[in-house]
Amino acid sequence: MDFDLNEDEAALQEGVRSFCAGRFDMETVRSLADSAGVDRGRWRELADTGVFGLRLPEADGGVGLGLTEAVLVFEELGRAVVPGPILASHLAAGLVDGALSGDRVVGLVERPAHPVLVEHLDALDALVVVDDEGLHLVEADAISGEPVGRPLDPWTPLHVVADLPAGQVIGGPEDAARWRLEGAVLAAAQLLGIAGATVELGTAYAKEREQFGKPIGTFQAVKHILADMLTRAEVARAAVYAAGVTLDDPSVGDPARAAHGAKLIAGEAGIANGKACIQVHGGMGFTWEVDAHLYLKRAFVLDTVFGSGDVHAEAMAALV
Amino acid sequence: MDLRYSAEEEAFRAELVEWLDEVLPTVGPPPGNQNDWDARRAYDTAWQRMLFDQGYAGINWPTEVGGRGASPAEHLIFLEETERRGAPYVGVMFVALLHAGPTLIAEASPEQKAAHLPAILRGDQVWCQGFSEPQAGSDLASLRTRAVRDGDEYVINGSKIWTSNAQVADYCELLVRTDPDAPKHKGISWLILPMDTPGIDIRPLRSVPGTEEFSEVFFDDVRVPVANRVGDENDGWRVAMVTFSFERGTAFVSEMLASMQLVEQLAAAAKKVTRGSGTAWDDAGLRRDIGQVAADLDALWALVKRNVTQASRTGVPGPGGSVFKLHYSEVRHRLGLLGERVFERAGLALDDVAGMGNGPHVEGLLHAISISIAAGTTQIQRNIVAERILGLPKDR
Numbered sequence: 001m002d003f004d005l006n007e008d009e010a011a012l013q014e015g016v017r018s019f020c021a022g023r024f025d026m027e028t029v030r031s032l033a034d035s036a037g038v039d040r041g042r043w044r045e046l047a048d049t050g051v052f053g054l055r056l057p058e059a060d061g062g063v064g065l066g067l068t069e070a071v072l073v074f075e076e077l078g079r080a081v082v083p084g085p086i087l088a089s090h091l092a093a094g095l096v097d098g099a100l101s102g103d104r105v106v107g108l109v110e111r112p113a114h115p116v117l118v119e120h121l122d123a124l125d126a127l128v129v130v131d132d133e134g135l136h137l138v139e140a141d142a143i144s145g146e147p148v149g150r151p152l153d154p155w156t157p158l159h160v161v162a163d164l165p166a167g168q169v170i171g172g173p174e175d176a177a178r179w180r181l182e183g184a185v186l187a188a189a190q191l192l193g194i195a196g197a198t199v200e201l202g203t204a205y206a207k208e209r210e211q212f213g214k215p216i217g218t219f220q221a222v223k224h225i226l227a228d229m230l231t232r233a234e235v236a237r238a239a240v241y242a243a244g245v246t247l248d249d250p251s252v253g254d255p256a257r258a259a260h261g262a263k264l265i266a267g268e269a270g271i272a273n274g275k276a277c278i279q280v281h282g283g284m285g286f287t288w289e290v291d292a293h294l295y296l297k298r299a300f301v302l303d304t305v306f307g308s309g310d311v312h313a314e315a316m317a318a319l320v
Numbered sequence: 321m322d323l324r325y326s327a328e329e330e331a332f333r334a335e336l337v338e339w340l341d342e343v344l345p346t347v348g349p350p351p352g353n354q355n356d357w358d359a360r361r362a363y364d365t366a367w368q369r370m371l372f373d374q375g376y377a378g379i380n381w382p383t384e385v386g387g388r389g390a391s392p393a394e395h396l397i398f399l400e401e402t403e404r405r406g407a408p409y410v411g412v413m414f415v416a417l418l419h420a421g422p423t424l425i426a427e428a429s430p431e432q433k434a435a436h437l438p439a440i441l442r443g444d445q446v447w448c449q450g451f452s453e454p455q456a457g458s459d460l461a462s463l464r465t466r467a468v469r470d471g472d473e474y475v476i477n478g479s480k481i482w483t484s485n486a487q488v489a490d491y492c493e494l495l496v497r498t499d500p501d502a503p504k505h506k507g508i509s510w511l512i513l514p515m516d517t518p519g520i521d522i523r524p525l526r527s528v529p530g531t532e533e534f535s536e537v538f539f540d541d542v543r544v545p546v547a548n549r550v551g552d553e554n555d556g557w558r559v560a561m562v563t564f565s566f567e568r569g570t571a572f573v574s575e576m577l578a579s580m581q582l583v584e585q586l587a588a589a590a591k592k593v594t595r596g597s598g599t600a601w602d603d604a605g606l607r608r609d610i611g612q613v614a615a616d617l618d619a620l621w622a623l624v625k626r627n628v629t630q631a632s633r634t635g636v637p638g639p640g641g642s643v644f645k646l647h648y649s650e651v652r653h654r655l656g657l658l659g660e661r662v663f664e665r666a667g668l669a670l671d672d673v674a675g676m677g678n679g680p681h682v683e684g685l686l687h688a689i690s691i692s693i694a695a696g697t698t699q700i701q702r703n704i705v706a707e708r709i710l711g712l713p714k715d716r
């Protein structure tokens with residue numbers, strides 16, 4: 001047993017982190033609000049780094065890695081608050097034409113939902129509908145939706161879709177179940193990234209901002225907020241990393257239990273840390289200019305993806 | 321202790337309710353575009369004018385300054401009924417009615433009172449609060465905006481930040497440093513600044529909900545008559561404490577009552593939102609958490625009744641205001657998260673989707689985040705409770 005990242009894993013993490021720092025810096029990310037969260041050029045760069053094909057066999061043009069590694073990649077994408085249907089296109093790679101290469105932007109939506117809200121519709125080429133029966137592929141131009149005027153997260157635009165076309169069946173119930181489990185773990189990884197990034201942002205500010213003649217991090221009230229944030233992030237990290245490994249190798253645990261727990265814990269950590277990061281910033285935290293709100297808003301979005309906290313808590317309760 | 325309302329108080333309620341039922345249907349909804357500040361001002365001040373014409377303006381202000389001089393019980397009834405019936409919120413009149421005005425009543429000269437209080441009551445004067453500075457937030461007493469005496473004027477240089485409603489304000493309650501050599505609390509003065517004075521530059525700041533909620537305000541040789549000072553020179557910190565006791569103690573009460581409506585709407589929504597084969601209301605965990613927030617808000621309302629009756633005896637609310645603000649902030653954070661649990665995906669939209677009524681809850685979620693920061697952060701309120709109420713030693 002060794003819970004440390006091995007050399008390859010550490011290199012992958014480092015590689016994605018520096019890719020994001022270079023190609024999805026905050027300024028770029030912020031500018032994507034004008035194009036439904038997606039820039040086609042950058043999208044292909046994501047594909048080229050292997051984000052979408054990460055878990056496809058090399059023979060099929062993928063990278064041939066597992067969920068263990070995908071978790072590390074999605075944590076970094078979450079940390080950088082990279083917008084767009086990255087999780088959907090990752091799940092769809094190999095199954096939907098063009099998803100792997102990034103030539104087509106593929107989204108997903110879950111059913112049943114009342115109402116059905118589709119993310120990034122204006123940027124999509126195709127949409128995978130996930131329900132108990134399986135996976136259904138719908139061409140984006142066959143979907144008509146009513147745009148939501150003010151989405152909570154401006155980088156995740158939404159359309160209310162009253163009638164989803166039936167689409168083409170591309171997977172059965174087991175595929176849908178697998179997507180739900182893997183999707184929950186990868187959304188949890190993004191939430192973990194958010195939880196970690198807010199610890200760093202808040203800590204840096206607490207060291208630099210002075211009140212009463214000293215850095216605000218001197219005050220125990222501020223220290224304790226940040227220590228709680230770190231605790232939430234580290235607990236979430238352990239749960240999410242373990243879930244990735246468990247889904248790859250069910251001999252080490254119950255994949256369902258690991259996925260439900262990870263999504264629940266990481267969702268709480270992302271949201272609570274987003275709020276705490278704003279609180280540490282005082283008035284600055286309530287401005288558009290400071291990045292804290294981007295993390296919090298995305299955390300709210302991701303918490304609803306593949307089951308919100310209540311859904312996973314209920315699922316856990318059924319397993320204990 | 322006696323929580324009954326007397327026959328006269330019930331008569332006051334009946335008369336108020338009759339009037340509200342008559343006029344509220346004629347008052348349209350607030351402007352849809354929250355960055356249309358002229359429309360917001362027009363809407364909020366028009367409602368104040370209607371209250372004034374009916375004799376309800378300054379409900380608890382003394383009659384000498386044009387208020388109604390209502391008893392604490394009548395004040396509470398007024399708050400309760402206007403909220404319950406969905407009367408417009410004070411809006412841009414917040415500072416004038418809820419803390420600058422009350423500070424003037426307690427501290428200003430007869431001339432200053434005459435110049436401002438009647439106009440505020442009529443809805444003709446909008447005020448903003450120029451206290452915080454980029455380097456002086458929690459440590460407000462370290463503020464640096466300078467006022468230098470030049471004959472019978474002060475010349476002001478410096479800047480303020482987070483000034484809510486600055487775009488539409490006629491006056492500003494301004495804290496300035498009049499003695500840079502004195503200990504930080506001893507060199508501050510409280511001034512009435514007309515916002516049309518030359519040398520003021522207002523730059524709106526975008527806030528987390530996307531609105532231009534507050535501004536940065538710059539002062540370049542801004543001249544203010546010495547006669548506009550409230551209280552003695554260098555005694556402004558004490559005057560500011562009076563402002564704070566109103567701001568923390570009573571200013572959030574109508575918001576808190578409005579939160580009760582939010583809880584009721586949330587419960588109603590939960591009974592309609594589909595969850596599995598039933599509704600969200602079938603979820604016992606969620607239902608209990610909604611019940612808990614309702615209990616907290618009821619308790620806060622009881623606390624307000626206590627604070628208001630106490631304040632009516634002392635004139636100025638005590639540090640109990642911090643207790644109220646602390647718990648209110650905490651409850652609003654919880655209520656915000658509950659909204660997300662009930663609405664799930666629809667909780668990702670600030671506008672109503674599919675007639676679910678999610679909009680006000682998602683707006684409320686973002687607003688809650690500011691409540692634990694504005695008017696003194698939660699950490700500072702805890703320090704106040706610990707040090708001023710419990711008498712624990714200071715670490716600063």
Ligand SMILES: Cc1cc2nc3c(=O)[nH]c(=O)nc-3n(C[C@H](O)[C@H](O)[C@H](O)COP(=O)(O)OP(=O)(O)OC[C@H]3O[C@@H](n4cnc5c(N)ncnc54)[C@H](O)[C@@H]3O)c2cc1C
Binds near residue numbers: 448
């Ligand atoms: C929506 C909104 C509207 C506002 N409107 C106005 C207005 O109209 N007029 C006005 O003058 N101001 C206004 N403010 C400003 C508000 O009063 C300040 O933001 C607040 O006092 C905090 O100051 P700051 O922003 O400088 O944060 P800082 O003081 O820098 O605080 C940063 C963090 O450090 C913590 N901290 C600081 N000192 C201590 C300590 N000693 N012990 C423990 N923790 C500490 C704080 O709790 C916070 O978490 C508004 C703020 C908001 C958010």
